[in-house]
Amino acid sequence: MGVVKKILGFILAKPPGQPRNSGRRQKHPFKGMKPPEIFDLVYQNGLWGKDSQGRSISGSGSHENRIKDPYIQAIRGIIRKHNLKVIIDLGCGDFNVGKNFVEACERYIACDISNVILERNKKIFTEDKIEFRNIDIARNELPLGDIACVRQVLQHMSNDDILRFVNQIKATSPYKFLVVTEHLPSADGFPENLDKPVGPNIRAAMNSGIVLDKAPFNLRAKTTEVVLEVNEAQEGREDAIIRTTVYEF
Numbered sequence: 381m382g383v384v385k386k387i388l389g390f391i392l393a394k395p396p397g398q399p400r401n402s403g404r405r406q407k408h409p410f411k412g413m414k415p416p417e418i419f420d421l422v423y424q425n426g427l428w429g430k431d432s433q434g435r436s437i438s439g440s441g442s443h444e445n446r447i448k449d450p451y452i453q454a455i456r457g458i459i460r461k462h463n464l465k466v467i468i469d470l471g472c473g474d475f476n477v478g479k480n481f482v483e484a485c486e487r488y489i490a491c492d493i494s495n496v497i498l499e500r501n502k503k504i505f506t507e508d509k510i511e512f513r514n515i516d517i518a519r520n521e522l523p524l525g526d527i528a529c530v531r532q533v534l535q536h537m538s539n540d541d542i543l544r545f546v547n548q549i550k551a552t553s554p555y556k557f558l559v560v561t562e563h564l565p566s567a568d569g570f571p572e573n574l575d576k577p578v579g580p581n582i583r584a585a586m587n588s589g590i591v592l593d594k595a596p597f598n599l600r601a602k603t604t605e606v607v608l609e610v611n612e613a614q615e616g617r618e619d620a621i622i623r624t625t626v627y628e629f
């Protein structure tokens with residue numbers, strides 16, 4: 381089987397009417413690959429989908445209006461209310477969401493682990509105040525700013541890598557606001573923060589999702605507020621929400 385077919389099978393495997401991956405263990409198709417290589421491969425092969433021009437995208441959460449538009453309104457509101465000038469985008473992807481905040485700030489640093497998507501972004505989004513940086517948020521120093529947005533990124537990372545990221549936030553306090561958006565099961569009482577290997581799939585297969593203020597991450601802030609929940613459930617998909625939580629330090 382070709383590598384792309386194997387990987388697609390891994391991401392999409394879901395026997396009808398059952399949670400993904402139930403009943404059988406699947407081999408991890410990215411074993412031995414480094415995180416930047418994994419996400420380069422995702423974008424090279426359009427594993428999260430393609431747009432009308434055939435270019436790979438960062439997934440439905442970055443492109444479906446009913447999912448992204450309420451988020452854009454909410455974040456613009458926070459930027460204006462607190463007069464925030466420097467925005468840090470951690471895991472900016474194809475920048476279809478991030479591009480909507482450029483006008484509202486003085487400087488925008490958009491980071492991603494994948495050089496493939498960053499090189500494309502650099503050609504399309506050329507405003508002086510935007511800087512694209514190749515950064516692994518688990519391993520590299522985080523850029524300083526007023527607000528950082530990490531949207532549907534942690535869901536693709538392993539717990540060890542998320543912990544490295546959270547420890548840097550705790551140690552250096554680089555932001556006034558950290559905005560975290562994650563795909564979660566919609567029913568209360570799901571097991572939070574189950575571990576998974578780095579990759580394009582998410583914890584939905586295990587009926588889990590990332591909640592940073594819960595163990596083992598235990599992020600503490602002056603205030604923690606859920607500002608948005610969008611229902612992700614659609615025909616053929618499991619029942620889920622995309623939740624945005626704002627941590628103010």
Ligand SMILES: C[S@@+](CC[C@H](N)C(=O)[O-])C[C@H]1O[C@@H](n2cnc3c(N)ncnc32)[C@H](O)[C@@H]1O
Binds near residue numbers: 493515517530
């Ligand atoms: C699903 S996309 C979301 C993109 C964007 N935040 C949005 O909401 O449209 C996840 C992005 O996170 C990036 N990513 C994954 N792990 C990362 C890491 N450790 N450091 C930086 N970026 C990472 C991937 O390359 C991908 O572009």
